[in-house]
Amino acid sequence: MTSTQQKQGIYYALAAFIMWGLAPIYFKLIDSIGALEILAHRVVWSFVFIMIIIAIKQNWYKVQSIFKQPKLLLMLLLTSTLLGFNWGLFIWAVNSGHMLDASLGYYINPLFNVLLGILFLGERLRLLQGTAVGLAALGVIIQLISFGSFPVIALGLATSFAIYGLLRKKMAVESLPGLLLESIILVPIALVYWFFYVDSSSADLTANNWQLNVLLISAGVVTTLPLLCFTAAAKRLQYSTIGFFQYIGPSLMFCLAVIFYGETVGTARLFTFGFIWAALALYTWDAFSGSNKKKNSI
Secondary structure (H helix, E strand, C coil): CCHHHHHHHHHHHHHHHHHHHHHHHHHHHCCCCCHHHHHHHHHHHHHHHHHHHHHHHCCHHHHHHHHCCHHHHHHHHHHHHHHHHHHHHHHHHHHCCCHHHHHHHHHHHHHHHHHHHHHHCCCCCCHHHHHHHHHHHHHHHHHHHHHCCCCHHHHHHHHHHHHHHHHHHHCCCCHHHHHHHHHHHHHHHHHHHHHHCCCCHHHCHHHCCHHHHHHHHCHHHHHHHHHHHHHHHHHHCCHHHHHCCCCHHHHHHHHHHHHHCCCCCHHHHHHHHHHHHHHHHHHHHHHHHHHHHHHHHC
16 A cells, blocks of 8 residues: 555544544434434435445446345345444434443444454454453453443444444455445335334424434435445555554543533443453554564564
8 A cells, every 4th residue: 555545544544433433413413303213214314325325336236246145145134133233222322321331332342353353253362362351351240240230232332333343244245235235124124114103293304394304314424424434444554553543433422421411430330441441452552562563574
Protein backbone atom coordinates (compact mmCIF):
# COMPACT_ATOMS: atom_id res chain seq x y z
CA MET A 1 0.00 0.00 0.00
CA THR A 2 1.23 3.51 -0.81
CA SER A 3 1.43 6.20 1.88
CA THR A 4 -1.54 7.95 0.23
CA GLN A 5 -3.66 4.80 0.45
CA GLN A 6 -2.65 4.32 4.09
CA LYS A 7 -3.65 7.89 4.91
CA GLN A 8 -6.98 7.31 3.17
CA GLY A 9 -7.39 4.12 5.21
CA ILE A 10 -6.80 6.02 8.45
CA TYR A 11 -9.41 8.62 7.49
CA TYR A 12 -11.91 5.89 6.58
CA ALA A 13 -11.24 4.03 9.86
CA LEU A 14 -11.64 7.22 11.91
CA ALA A 15 -14.89 8.03 10.10
CA ALA A 16 -16.29 4.51 10.64
CA PHE A 17 -15.57 4.25 14.35
CA ILE A 18 -16.54 7.84 15.14
CA MET A 19 -19.89 7.31 13.38
CA TRP A 20 -20.44 4.06 15.30
CA GLY A 21 -19.52 5.81 18.56
CA LEU A 22 -21.90 8.71 17.92
CA ALA A 23 -24.77 6.52 16.65
CA PRO A 24 -26.50 6.61 20.09
CA ILE A 25 -27.18 10.32 19.56
CA TYR A 26 -29.29 9.41 16.53
CA PHE A 27 -31.22 6.70 18.37
CA LYS A 28 -31.81 9.03 21.32
CA LEU A 29 -33.48 11.49 18.91
CA ILE A 30 -36.16 8.88 18.20
CA ASP A 31 -36.31 7.21 21.63
CA SER A 32 -40.04 7.92 21.84
CA ILE A 33 -40.48 5.16 19.25
CA GLY A 34 -40.28 1.51 20.31
CA ALA A 35 -37.03 -0.39 19.77
CA LEU A 36 -38.63 -3.01 17.50
CA GLU A 37 -40.24 -0.34 15.34
CA ILE A 38 -36.87 1.44 14.98
CA LEU A 39 -35.30 -1.92 14.15
CA ALA A 40 -37.86 -2.45 11.38
CA HIS A 41 -36.96 0.95 9.90
CA ARG A 42 -33.27 0.16 10.25
CA VAL A 43 -33.67 -3.06 8.27
CA VAL A 44 -35.94 -1.63 5.56
CA TRP A 45 -34.01 1.58 4.88
CA SER A 46 -30.63 -0.20 5.07
CA PHE A 47 -31.92 -2.53 2.36
CA VAL A 48 -32.97 0.45 0.20
CA PHE A 49 -29.67 2.27 0.74
CA ILE A 50 -27.59 -0.82 -0.08
CA MET A 51 -29.67 -1.51 -3.19
CA ILE A 52 -28.88 2.00 -4.44
CA ILE A 53 -25.15 1.50 -3.81
CA ILE A 54 -25.14 -1.92 -5.52
CA ALA A 55 -26.94 -0.36 -8.52
CA ILE A 56 -24.44 2.50 -8.73
CA LYS A 57 -21.47 0.11 -8.52
CA GLN A 58 -23.19 -2.37 -10.87
CA ASN A 59 -22.41 -5.30 -8.59
CA TRP A 60 -25.56 -7.31 -9.34
CA TYR A 61 -23.52 -10.22 -10.69
CA LYS A 62 -21.94 -10.66 -7.24
CA VAL A 63 -25.39 -10.82 -5.64
CA GLN A 64 -26.67 -13.27 -8.27
CA SER A 65 -23.73 -15.62 -7.70
CA ILE A 66 -24.73 -15.98 -4.03
CA PHE A 67 -28.21 -17.23 -5.00
CA LYS A 68 -26.55 -20.16 -6.76
CA GLN A 69 -24.97 -21.37 -3.49
CA PRO A 70 -27.61 -22.87 -1.12
CA LYS A 71 -25.12 -23.50 1.70
CA LEU A 72 -24.01 -19.88 1.58
CA LEU A 73 -27.64 -18.73 1.72
CA LEU A 74 -28.21 -20.88 4.82
CA MET A 75 -25.16 -19.30 6.47
CA LEU A 76 -26.47 -15.85 5.57
CA LEU A 77 -29.78 -16.79 7.18
CA LEU A 78 -27.86 -17.42 10.42
CA THR A 79 -25.75 -14.26 10.17
CA SER A 80 -28.82 -12.14 9.39
CA THR A 81 -30.47 -13.47 12.57
CA LEU A 82 -27.39 -12.56 14.62
CA LEU A 83 -27.21 -9.13 12.99
CA GLY A 84 -30.89 -8.42 13.59
CA PHE A 85 -30.55 -9.47 17.24
CA ASN A 86 -27.45 -7.28 17.69
CA TRP A 87 -29.09 -4.25 16.08
CA GLY A 88 -32.27 -4.65 18.12
CA LEU A 89 -30.46 -5.16 21.44
CA PHE A 90 -28.26 -2.12 20.79
CA ILE A 91 -31.25 0.12 20.01
CA TRP A 92 -33.11 -1.08 23.11
CA ALA A 93 -30.02 -0.63 25.31
CA VAL A 94 -29.38 2.94 24.15
CA ASN A 95 -33.01 4.06 24.38
CA SER A 96 -33.59 2.33 27.74
CA GLY A 97 -30.73 4.02 29.58
CA HIS A 98 -28.19 1.20 29.19
CA MET A 99 -25.68 2.96 26.96
CA LEU A 100 -22.85 2.11 29.37
CA ASP A 101 -23.72 -1.58 29.00
CA ALA A 102 -23.59 -1.17 25.21
CA SER A 103 -20.21 0.52 25.55
CA LEU A 104 -18.95 -2.33 27.73
CA GLY A 105 -20.16 -4.85 25.15
CA TYR A 106 -18.08 -3.29 22.38
CA TYR A 107 -15.06 -3.05 24.67
CA ILE A 108 -15.36 -6.80 25.31
CA ASN A 109 -15.92 -7.64 21.62
CA PRO A 110 -12.25 -7.69 20.48
CA LEU A 111 -11.37 -10.04 23.36
CA PHE A 112 -14.19 -12.35 22.28
CA ASN A 113 -12.76 -12.21 18.75
CA VAL A 114 -9.42 -13.43 20.10
CA LEU A 115 -11.13 -16.28 21.97
CA LEU A 116 -13.18 -17.38 18.96
CA GLY A 117 -10.10 -17.22 16.77
CA ILE A 118 -8.42 -19.72 19.08
CA LEU A 119 -11.42 -22.02 19.30
CA PHE A 120 -12.47 -22.07 15.64
CA LEU A 121 -9.65 -20.70 13.47
CA GLY A 122 -6.71 -22.51 15.00
CA GLU A 123 -5.05 -19.28 16.14
CA ARG A 124 -2.62 -19.51 19.04
CA LEU A 125 -3.03 -17.53 22.23
CA ARG A 126 0.06 -15.53 23.18
CA LEU A 127 0.86 -14.93 26.85
CA LEU A 128 -0.39 -11.33 26.96
CA GLN A 129 -3.49 -12.25 24.96
CA GLY A 130 -4.29 -15.04 27.42
CA THR A 131 -3.78 -12.65 30.34
CA ALA A 132 -6.08 -10.09 28.68
CA VAL A 133 -8.87 -12.62 28.15
CA GLY A 134 -8.41 -13.83 31.74
CA LEU A 135 -8.68 -10.28 33.13
CA ALA A 136 -11.89 -9.67 31.19
CA ALA A 137 -13.40 -12.91 32.48
CA LEU A 138 -12.29 -12.08 36.02
CA GLY A 139 -14.02 -8.69 35.84
CA VAL A 140 -17.31 -10.33 34.87
CA ILE A 141 -16.95 -13.04 37.56
CA ILE A 142 -16.24 -10.46 40.30
CA GLN A 143 -19.32 -8.47 39.26
CA LEU A 144 -21.41 -11.64 39.35
CA ILE A 145 -20.17 -12.87 42.75
CA SER A 146 -19.62 -9.60 44.62
CA PHE A 147 -22.51 -7.53 43.28
CA GLY A 148 -25.01 -10.21 42.26
CA SER A 149 -25.42 -8.80 38.76
CA PHE A 150 -24.49 -10.16 35.35
CA PRO A 151 -23.72 -7.91 32.34
CA VAL A 152 -26.34 -9.56 30.14
CA ILE A 153 -26.66 -6.69 27.65
CA ALA A 154 -22.90 -6.24 27.26
CA LEU A 155 -22.25 -9.95 26.79
CA GLY A 156 -25.25 -10.28 24.46
CA LEU A 157 -23.89 -7.53 22.20
CA ALA A 158 -20.30 -8.79 22.34
CA THR A 159 -21.21 -12.43 21.76
CA SER A 160 -23.64 -11.84 18.88
CA PHE A 161 -21.28 -9.50 17.03
CA ALA A 162 -18.21 -11.69 17.61
CA ILE A 163 -19.99 -14.79 16.28
CA TYR A 164 -21.35 -12.76 13.37
CA GLY A 165 -17.84 -11.56 12.54
CA LEU A 166 -16.44 -15.09 12.78
CA LEU A 167 -19.07 -16.51 10.41
CA ARG A 168 -18.67 -13.69 7.91
CA LYS A 169 -14.88 -14.15 8.01
CA LYS A 170 -15.27 -17.82 7.06
CA MET A 171 -17.79 -17.13 4.28
CA ALA A 172 -16.65 -16.51 0.71
CA VAL A 173 -18.80 -13.43 0.21
CA GLU A 174 -17.93 -9.74 -0.03
CA SER A 175 -19.21 -7.31 2.59
CA LEU A 176 -21.74 -5.30 0.55
CA PRO A 177 -23.41 -8.17 -1.40
CA GLY A 178 -23.52 -10.20 1.81
CA LEU A 179 -25.12 -7.36 3.73
CA LEU A 180 -27.69 -6.95 0.96
CA LEU A 181 -28.63 -10.64 1.18
CA GLU A 182 -28.88 -10.39 4.97
CA SER A 183 -31.16 -7.37 4.53
CA ILE A 184 -33.30 -9.26 1.98
CA ILE A 185 -33.76 -12.04 4.55
CA LEU A 186 -34.73 -9.59 7.31
CA VAL A 187 -36.90 -7.23 5.23
CA PRO A 188 -40.04 -9.46 4.99
CA ILE A 189 -40.04 -9.91 8.78
CA ALA A 190 -39.53 -6.17 9.29
CA LEU A 191 -42.33 -5.26 6.87
CA VAL A 192 -44.80 -7.73 8.43
CA TYR A 193 -44.04 -6.32 11.88
CA TRP A 194 -44.24 -2.72 10.63
CA PHE A 195 -47.58 -3.06 8.81
CA PHE A 196 -49.43 -5.54 11.04
CA TYR A 197 -48.03 -5.39 14.57
CA VAL A 198 -46.77 -1.85 15.23
CA ASP A 199 -49.38 -0.02 17.27
CA SER A 200 -48.15 3.57 17.24
CA SER A 201 -48.95 6.80 15.41
CA SER A 202 -45.44 6.94 13.90
CA ALA A 203 -46.01 3.70 11.95
CA ASP A 204 -47.94 5.63 9.28
CA LEU A 205 -45.34 7.75 7.45
CA THR A 206 -48.03 9.80 5.72
CA ALA A 207 -49.25 11.00 9.14
CA ASN A 208 -45.80 12.00 10.41
CA ASN A 209 -44.13 15.37 10.00
CA TRP A 210 -41.27 15.43 7.53
CA GLN A 211 -38.62 15.80 10.24
CA LEU A 212 -39.60 12.49 11.86
CA ASN A 213 -39.74 10.73 8.50
CA VAL A 214 -36.25 12.01 7.63
CA LEU A 215 -34.97 10.65 10.94
CA LEU A 216 -36.60 7.26 10.38
CA ILE A 217 -35.33 6.94 6.80
CA SER A 218 -31.87 8.01 7.97
CA ALA A 219 -31.64 4.70 9.86
CA GLY A 220 -30.40 3.18 6.60
CA VAL A 221 -27.59 5.71 6.28
CA VAL A 222 -26.65 5.47 9.98
CA THR A 223 -26.40 1.69 9.61
CA THR A 224 -24.67 1.37 6.24
CA LEU A 225 -22.34 4.38 5.91
CA PRO A 226 -19.93 3.45 8.75
CA LEU A 227 -19.85 -0.12 7.45
CA LEU A 228 -18.82 1.13 4.00
CA CYS A 229 -16.10 3.29 5.57
CA PHE A 230 -14.90 0.30 7.60
CA THR A 231 -14.74 -1.85 4.45
CA ALA A 232 -12.75 0.86 2.65
CA ALA A 233 -10.36 1.09 5.61
CA ALA A 234 -9.88 -2.68 5.72
CA LYS A 235 -8.72 -2.63 2.08
CA ARG A 236 -6.08 0.02 2.79
CA LEU A 237 -4.80 -0.90 6.27
CA GLN A 238 -3.50 -3.99 8.04
CA TYR A 239 -6.19 -5.63 10.16
CA SER A 240 -4.01 -5.22 13.27
CA THR A 241 -3.80 -1.48 12.54
CA ILE A 242 -7.58 -1.23 12.34
CA GLY A 243 -7.70 -2.86 15.76
CA PHE A 244 -6.20 0.26 17.30
CA PHE A 245 -9.15 2.31 16.08
CA GLN A 246 -11.89 -0.01 17.37
CA TYR A 247 -11.89 1.46 20.89
CA ILE A 248 -13.00 4.87 19.58
CA GLY A 249 -16.62 3.70 19.31
CA PRO A 250 -17.18 2.37 22.85
CA SER A 251 -15.11 5.24 24.32
CA LEU A 252 -17.40 7.79 22.67
CA MET A 253 -20.44 5.83 23.89
CA PHE A 254 -19.03 5.82 27.42
CA CYS A 255 -18.49 9.61 27.36
CA LEU A 256 -21.96 10.23 25.91
CA ALA A 257 -23.60 8.03 28.56
CA VAL A 258 -21.85 9.63 31.54
CA ILE A 259 -21.50 13.26 30.43
CA PHE A 260 -24.61 13.91 28.33
CA TYR A 261 -27.21 11.28 29.23
CA GLY A 262 -26.74 11.06 33.00
CA GLU A 263 -25.95 7.38 33.35
CA THR A 264 -23.93 6.49 36.45
CA VAL A 265 -21.04 4.05 36.33
CA GLY A 266 -21.69 2.47 39.74
CA THR A 267 -19.34 0.22 41.70
CA ALA A 268 -20.23 -3.01 39.88
CA ARG A 269 -19.77 -1.49 36.43
CA LEU A 270 -16.61 0.32 37.56
CA PHE A 271 -15.02 -2.97 38.61
CA THR A 272 -15.90 -4.62 35.33
CA PHE A 273 -14.83 -1.64 33.22
CA GLY A 274 -11.53 -1.49 35.14
CA PHE A 275 -10.71 -5.10 34.35
CA ILE A 276 -11.81 -4.71 30.72
CA TRP A 277 -9.69 -1.57 30.27
CA ALA A 278 -6.67 -3.35 31.78
CA ALA A 279 -7.31 -6.31 29.48
CA LEU A 280 -7.54 -4.05 26.42
CA ALA A 281 -4.33 -2.25 27.40
CA LEU A 282 -2.51 -5.61 27.46
CA TYR A 283 -4.18 -6.69 24.23
CA THR A 284 -3.20 -3.45 22.47
CA TRP A 285 0.36 -3.58 23.76
CA ASP A 286 0.69 -7.18 22.56
CA ALA A 287 -0.59 -6.24 19.09
CA PHE A 288 1.66 -3.18 18.95
CA SER A 289 4.81 -5.00 20.05
CA GLY A 290 4.04 -7.90 17.69
CA SER A 291 3.66 -5.46 14.78
CA ASN A 292 7.00 -3.80 15.60
CA LYS A 293 8.76 -7.18 15.76
CA LYS A 294 7.47 -8.06 12.29
CA LYS A 295 8.69 -4.72 10.90
CA ASN A 296 12.13 -5.15 12.47
CA SER A 297 12.47 -8.67 11.11
CA ILE A 298 11.86 -7.55 7.52
